[in-house]
Amino acid sequence: MRLQQCPIRRSGTTLPASDAELLDQGLGELDQFPTLDGSFSLHSSLFCEAFHNSAGALNEARAKFVRPAEVQRFKPDHTLRVLDVCFGLGYNSAALWDSLSGQTSRMQWWGLEIDARPLRLALANTGFINHWTHSTFNRLRSLDQCSEWTDADGQGTLLFGDARQCLDNIPEEQSFDLIFHDAFSPQRCPQLWSEEFLKRLGDRLAPEGRLLTYSRSAAVRTSLKRAGLELRSLLPAPGERQGWSSGTLAIKPPLLHAQSSGDGWRSLSQLELEHLKTRAAVPFRDPSGRDHAAEIIQRRHAEQRVCGLESTNSWQRRNGLNKPKNDRPSPLHN
Numbered sequence: 311m312r313l314q315q316c317p318i319r320r321s322g323t324t325l326p327a328s329d330a331e332l333l334d335q336g337l338g339e340l341d342q343f344p345t346l347d348g349s350f351s352l353h354s355s356l357f358c359e360a361f362h363n364s365a366g367a368l369n370e371a372r373a374k375f376v377r378p379a380e381v382q383r384f385k386p387d388h389t390l391r392v393l394d395v396c397f398g399l400g401y402n403s404a405a406l407w408d409s410l411s412g413q414t415s416r417m418q419w420w421g422l423e424i425d426a427r428p429l430r431l432a433l434a435n436t437g438f439i440n441h442w443t444h445s446t447f448n449r450l451r452s453l454d455q456c457s458e459w460t461d462a463d464g465q466g467t468l469l470f471g472d473a474r475q476c477l478d479n480i481p482e483e484q485s486f487d488l489i490f491h492d493a494f495s496p497q498r499c500p501q502l503w504s505e506e507f508l509k510r511l512g513d514r515l516a517p518e519g520r521l522l523t524y525s526r527s528a529a530v531r532t533s534l535k536r537a538g539l540e541l542r543s544l545l546p547a548p549g550e551r552q553g554w555s556s557g558t559l560a561i562k563p564p565l566l567h568a569q570s571s572g573d574g575w576r577s578l579s580q581l582e583l584e585h586l587k588t589r590a591a592v593p594f595r596d597p598s599g600r601d602h603a604a605e606i607i608q609r610r611h612a613e614q615r616v617c618g619l620e621s622t623n624s625w626q627r628r629n630g631l632n633k634p635k636n637d638r639p640s641p642l643h644n
């Protein structure tokens with residue numbers, strides 16, 4: 311499956327695919343993608359998109375996933391239950407593990423990923439390895455070698471395959487305090503941002519559990535809201551271009567203390583709420599959980615044509631706004 315030909319200039323070194331089978335399945339080539347904080351990242355030729363924004367992979371993992379997770383709200387004897395959707399090179403989970411290092415926190419961890427190469431390539435990069443404590447590195451290495459880790463603080467399992475199907479392989483009774491959702495952007499990978507998939511993720515959250523994503527797309531936010539979650543907006547990562555939002559925190563009610571702001575997040579602004587009333591809020595739908603990206607995009611366009619909502623362009627003009635970008639900012643496709 312190829313979504314579309316890359317209209318962009320390729321930069322960096324083309325990395326050889328380590329797994330010919332994956333290339334046969336059309337997962338495309340991975341190129342090195344240098345980021346401003348010096349952290350190693352990749353660019354996918356299939357999705358025509360970088361894995362992280364240009365401000366930096368580590369930067370982004372800390373600001374958009376670890377910081378707003380606010381794990382200090384849990385009691386020390388709590389076993390933290392985490393699901394990392396689109397594990398990739400592993401930055402988000404590794405940054406979380408490192409943030410807990412030295413604390414007596416137990417963890418039950420699950421990851422979903424379709425391609426084994428990003429982690430393999432990251433572990434071949436010395437700069438990447440040097441970011442992490444010894445125990446985090448051991449977990450990453452173990453995931454690369456046998457898709458699991460076990461240590462004194464818990465255990466983790468990485469499931470390889472399409473996240474839509476792999477989610478069913480996590481025991482039904484397993485709920486999560488944190489879900490990191492870090493798929494490629496909704497326009498490139500709509501199958502992982504569909505109303506149906508987001509609802510299934512929302513159903514897996516424990517009360518007060520948090521889903522974190524860099525996406526601020528109105529369609530994604532609307533689907534998370536319809537899944538019964540409360541929405542908050544993420545603050546930009548250091549060095550990141552200031553926009554009107556840097557991502558979304560979705561919280562599962564009931565909330566004991568409904569705060570309007572926290573570490574790295576705030577309530578949605580009036581503008582963000584209005585964005586949810588425009589055509590951009592029409593969700594991505596994938597009723598069978600098996601549709602290709604093109605079918606999902608087409609279905610959404612058809613629904614947008616008849617939805618009766620104000621066009622997002624006219625709403626932007628009315629408010630003197632630049633087009634809100636749903637995608638992860640990247641110089642490769644700006």
Ligand SMILES: C[S@@+](CC[C@H](N)C(=O)[O-])C[C@H]1O[C@@H](n2cnc3c(N)ncnc32)[C@H](O)[C@@H]1O
Nearest residue numbers: 396397398399400401402423424425472473492
């Ligand atoms: C933006 S990158 C994730 C970056 C990652 N969180 C990190 O810290 O490196 C998106 C990832 O989604 C994976 N992916 C794409 N389609 C998928 C699918 N259907 N199911 C599971 N993973 C998928 C890609 O292989 C890629 O690693």
